[in-house]
Amino acid sequence: xxxxxxxxLLLAVALMGIGLMGVLVRRxxxxxxxxxxxxxxxxxxxxxxxxxxxxxxxxxxxxxxxLAMAAAEVAVGLxxxxxxxxxxRTLDADAADQMRG
Amino acid sequence: xxxxxxxxVIVQTRVVHALLYLIVSLLAAATIFLSLGxxxxxxLEVIIYAGAILVLFVFVLMMLNLSPATxxxxxxxxxxxxxxxxxxxxxxxxxxLVYIVLSGAGAGVAAQTVGPAEVGAALFGPYVLGVELxxxxxxxxxxxxxxxxxxxxxxxxxxxxxx
Numbered sequence: 001x002x003x004x005x006x007x008x009l010l011l012a013v014a015l016m017g018i019g020l021m022g023v024l025v026r027r028x029x030x031x032x033x034x035x036x037x038x039x040x041x042x043x044x045x046x047x048x049x050x051x052x053x054x055x056x057x058x059x060x061x062x063x064x065x066x067l068a069m070a071a072a073e074v075a076v077g078l079x080x081x082x083x084x085x086x087x088x089r090t091l092d093a094d095a096a097d098q099m100r101g
Numbered sequence: 102x103x104x105x106x107x108x109x110v111i112v113q114t115r116v117v118h119a120l121l122y123l124i125v126s127l128l129a130a131a132t133i134f135l136s137l138g139x140x141x142x143x144x145l146e147v148i149i150y151a152g153a154i155l156v157l158f159v160f161v162l163m164m165l166n167l168s169p170a171t172x173x174x175x176x177x178x179x180x181x182x183x184x185x186x187x188x189x190x191x192x193x194x195x196x197x198l199v200y201i202v203l204s205g206a207g208a209g210v211a212a213q214t215v216g217p218a219e220v221g222a223a224l225f226g227p228y229v230l231g232v233e234l235x236x237x238x239x240x241x242x243x244x245x246x247x248x249x250x251x252x253x254x255x256x257x258x259x260x261x262x263x264x
Binding site (some may be wrong): 008011015030033034037038041044045048049051052055056057058059060061063064065067068069070071072073074075076078079080081082083085 | 120123126127130133134137138139141142145146149150153154157158161162164165215219220222223224228231235238239241242243245246247248249250
């Protein structure tokens with residue numbers, strides 16, 4: 001199967017745009033985290049496409065690092081979400097605009 | 102299909118539905134990896150992303166028991182998203198980007214697969230430092246998440262602990 005790399009890059013760009021829109025539009029912290037996941041996934045897609053273009057394993061290695069980073073980010077982010085919900089009883093990101101204590 | 106599923110993630114107001122659409126989107130991305138000749142990355146995408154990370158999301162979701170009021174507020178935010186200037190500028194930028202990508206070299210990716218053995222050799226060959234950094238990052242995330250989500254010793258919330 002022969003996939004043009006420009007199509008894959010366009011898909012990655014579209015996914016990144018959708019994730020960015022999600023971060024900007026939604027005010028639920030959980031949705032914002034999921035949008036960040038979408039953006040990380042788009043970056044991984046671009047890495048895989050580049051690695052497949054030059055037939056090197058470096059793209060997949062970068063994808064592995066990206067996966068580890070996403071896991072760490074989700075763990076810390078969900079912990080922050082839990083803390084926010086416990087303090088404010090809401091998931092609204094605007095409720096956390098004080099950043100005190 | 103990946104685009105449609107991802108769009109549904111954004112416009113859903115119920116969190117559970119959005120999570121399910123996110124799983125569909127990740128699986129579609131995994132099939133794209135497979136067609137790009139990266140079976141190892143596809144397997145990892147399914148296992149780690151669609152498995153572990155989404156299970157984490159579902160756990161937190163069950164701990165939070167959301168009310169319909171939050172869904173109403175999200176719907177309001179989605180409805181009032183009419184700000185023409187930035188949208189037009191962003192569309193112009195996106196058009197330029199599409200033009201640049203399409204006018205560039207239309208190099209096709211052959212179906213030559215890069216197997217797990219090569220990935221492993223590259224990972225523990227020139228990228229050993231990166232592996233160690235990733236392990237340190239995961240350890241820091243583990244400690245940080247535990248510290249943030251910890252309850253106080255008396256069992257109640259840590260609301261006043263940081264103030």
